[in-house]
Amino acid sequence: MNAPVSTSNLHDCRDAFATTLERLAAEDAKVVAVCNDSVGSSKLGDFKAKFPERLVNVGIAEQNLVGIGAGLANGGRLPFVCGASCFLTGRALEQIKADISYSNANVKLVGISSGMAYGELGPTHHSIEDFAWTRVLPNLPVIAPCDRIETAAAVEWAAHYAGPCFLRLSRVGVPDLLPEDHEFVLGRANVLRQGSDVTLIANGTLTHRTVKAAEILASRGIEARVLNMATVRPIDEEAIVAAARETGAIVTAEEHSIFGGLGSAVAEVVVDNAPVPMKRLGVPGIYAPTGSAEFLLDEFGMAPSAIADAAASLIMRK
Known part of the structure; x- marks a missing residue:
């Protein structure tokens, strides 16, 4: 599927999350929301108004946040x-490990404003380690939707999944990439563009940038395959191995450190099954400074033109 990218109609994935959660709550009285003094940033204002008895605000106490979530699931x-x-x-990694993952509690963790979405608040508020921390935990699917459509589909999936999961959502506006009737399937990548010269793999806010990069490469006579890899764990090994064997080179791009995230997960599959040249784009093992998410992504070599240049250089190593 070749998906055109609109730059004039951007959507905040938190809105899709909130709207879907409200609908689920109207359909199922068991649905509750728990937050850490983040009603506004989690877009739970309307949920609170509609279901005041089903919103628990624990204040700025993340360990309690996760523990209370586990208790509610057990109840x-x-x-x-x-x-x-x-x-x-x-702050709550131990509780996520012991109360959620180890206990296999039916809790849906929703990480809001991930990556570098907090921008000017700087290194203390950047979340560029969360893939690494969560994807090593058993029983915990890790998901980063690429647009509002996939966000809504992933929330719907999570509500019917019997077990914990971690949904990673940004607050940075992104264009629609997937069709309105998209169904989220855990562990399945979406091919957004076919190509045989190189594969670009991304998720979250980087997916639409890789689509643009593929368009730039096409103008240079290079056909890039684009995979939206929303599920970091369990990752789509079949799609990765096929990409390696059929295109011979892989570039990953993520709003995360290059250590422990999507690029590392892809590289693990590649080295075990079909070694090919790879380039991992992301934050290069430093504390990202202050600045808007868009500025920082560009600074770390993830503007569409820079992604295209990285892919073109990688092809020379094939």
Whole structure:
């Protein structure tokens, strides 16, 4: 599927999350939301107005946030535990490990404003380690939707999935990439563009940038395959191996450190099954400075033109 990218109609994935959660709550009285003084940033204002008895605000206490979510799940509720991803995964990692993952509790963790979405708030608020921290935990699917459509589909999936998961959502507007009737399938990548010369793999806010990069490469006579790899764990090994064997080179791009994230997950599959030249684009193992998410992504070599240049250089190593 070749998906044109609109730059004039950007959507905040948090809106799709909130709208879907409200619909699910109207359909199922077990659905509850738990947040850490983040009603506004989690877009739970309307949920609170419609279901005041089903919103639990624990204040700035992330360990309690996760523990209460686990308790609600054990009591038969269906909790969506929402908070800034940097604090949810950083401050409460032990609780996520012991209370959620180890216990296989039916809790839906929702990391809001992930990556570098907080921009000017700087390194303390950037969440560029959360893939690494969460994807090593058993029983915990890790998902980063690429647009509002996939976000809504992933929330719908999560509500019917019997077990925990981690949804990583940004607050940075992105264009629609997937069809309105898209169905999220755990562990399945979406081919957004076919190509035989190189494969670009991304998720979240980087997916639309890789589509643009592929368009730039096409203008140079290079046909790039684009994979939207929303599920980081379990990752789509079949799609990765096919990409390696059929295109001979892979570039990954992510709003995360290059260590432990999507690029690392892809590289693990490649080295075990079909070694080919790879380039991992992301934050290069440093504390990202202050600045808007768009500025920082460009600074770290993830403007569409820079992604295209990285792919073109990589092809020379084939």
